[in-house]
Amino acid sequence: MNSQIQMIQGFDFTDYKTFLISFVFIFLIVFLRYLFLSGVYYWIFLVVYRRKFRKRMLSKQDPKVGQIKRELLLSVYSALIFTFIGMVLLILWQKGYTTIYSDISEYPLWYIPVSILLYLVLHDTYYYWLHRWMHESRVIRGFHMEHHKSVDTTVFTSFSFHPVESFLQALIVPVLLFIIPMSVIAIMITLALMTISAIINHAGVEIYPSNKNSSLFRKYIIGATHHDYHHRNSKKHFGLYFTFWDRLMKTEL
Ligand SMILES: [Zn+2]
Ligand SMILES: [Zn+2]
Numbered sequence: 652m653n654s655q656i657q658m659i660q661g662f663d664f665t666d667y668k669t670f671l672i673s674f675v676f677i678f679l680i681v682f683l684r685y686l687f688l689s690g691v692y693y694w695i696f697l698v699v700y701r702r703k704f705r706k707r708m709l710s711k712q713d714p715k716v717g718q719i720k721r722e723l724l725l726s727v728y729s730a731l732i733f734t735f736i737g738m739v740l741l742i743l744w745q746k747g748y749t750t751i752y753s754d755i756s757e758y759p760l761w762y763i764p765v766s767i768l769l770y771l772v773l774h775d776t777y778y779y780w781l782h783r784w785m786h787e788s789r790v791i792r793g794f795h796m797e798h799h800k801s802v803d804t805t806v807f808t809s810f811s812f813h814p815v816e817s818f819l820q821a822l823i824v825p826v827l828l829f830i831i832p833m834s835v836i837a838i839m840i841t842l843a844l845m846t847i848s849a850i851i852n853h854a855g856v857e858i859y860p861s862n863k864n865s866s867l868f869r870k871y872i873i874g875a876t877h878h879d880y881h882h883r884n885s886k887k888h889f890g891l892y893f894t895f896w897d898r899l900m901k902t903e904l
Contacts, residue, residue: 656753656835664742677737682730684843689806689850696856709879710803710855718800719807725797726810729817736821740828749825750832758832766833767841771892773831774845777823779896782889785816801853802882809849848892852878870894880904 662669696704744751752758758766785795797813812820828838851858852875859874873890881888887904890897897903 659741660745660753664738664745670738673741674734674738678730678734681733681737682727685726685730685810685846688846689809692847692850692854693806696854696858704856704858707857708855709857709875710805712803714801714803714805714855718803719805722801722805722807722811725812726807728814729810729812732814732817733821736818736824740825743825744828749828750830751828751835751838752832753835755834755836758834762832763834763837763840766831766837767844769831770827770833770837770841771844773827774823775890775892776896778820778891779889779900781819782891783900783902785819786885786889791815791819799882799885804853804855804879804882806850806854808853808882809846848873851875855879 662673664670664673740749743749755763782795785791794813794815798808798811798816801808801811833841852873854875857875859869859872861869871894873888873892873894877888877890877894887902888897889902894903
């Protein structure tokens with residue numbers, strides 16, 4: 652892993668040719684990873700175990716082809732914007748402006764999960780207030796409504812945002828990486844968690860356990876039921892990963 656990181660650091664991403672080639676390469680990784688994870692998730696919970704999860708389906712009807720096409724097109728734009736922000740971050744990292752560290756031994760191993768949790772909590776805070784603003788501001792509301800066009804959400808709704816919203820969402824990533832020291836591995840795990848959590852929340856099927864022992868988990872972690880309610884009633888449930896902001900600001904049902 653360290654030698655691969657050193658190899659990446661050896662490229663000059665400010666050179667336009669290297670920038671363009673890397674842009675295409677990273678875009679393909681971002682978009683294909685999203686397609687792959689969405690596809691696998693759909694196949695497991697809505698094809699293989701469809702009968703088992705029948706009672707946990709949140710959508711009343713199968714999604715229309717037009718909706719899927721719209722979601723996929725917006726997802727391409729989102730992936731392009733996420734890639735652009737990723738490239739800017741790569742240059743800032745190379746120039747030594749970020750708190751990203753490549754040598755895993757720089758911080759103790761226990762710090763990896765702590766840094767991931769810290770990142771998710773701060774990201775959740777940013778998203779909660781951005782999301783509320785997007786619902787309240789007349790200027791920006793129209794852009795966010797592109798995401799809300801999907802009432803019965805699908806795995807592809809998870810990346811389906813107007814480019815303006817995608818940009819606002821992605822801005823927090825470099826900002827947080829100026830504040831929280833994070834290893835390259837921790838960042839990769841966090842990016843994967845972000846994609847997976849978005850898919851879980853939009854797939855239209857509740858996979859989290861609902862028995863008494865797990866109620867604590869359901870109480871504090873946002874899942875498909877929680878976010879599905881937001882798509883049907885946009886005055887509640889603005890959180891991303893955790894419910895604490897919704898609970899604190901009384902925007903939870
Ligand atoms: Zn949503
Ligand atoms: Zn919303």
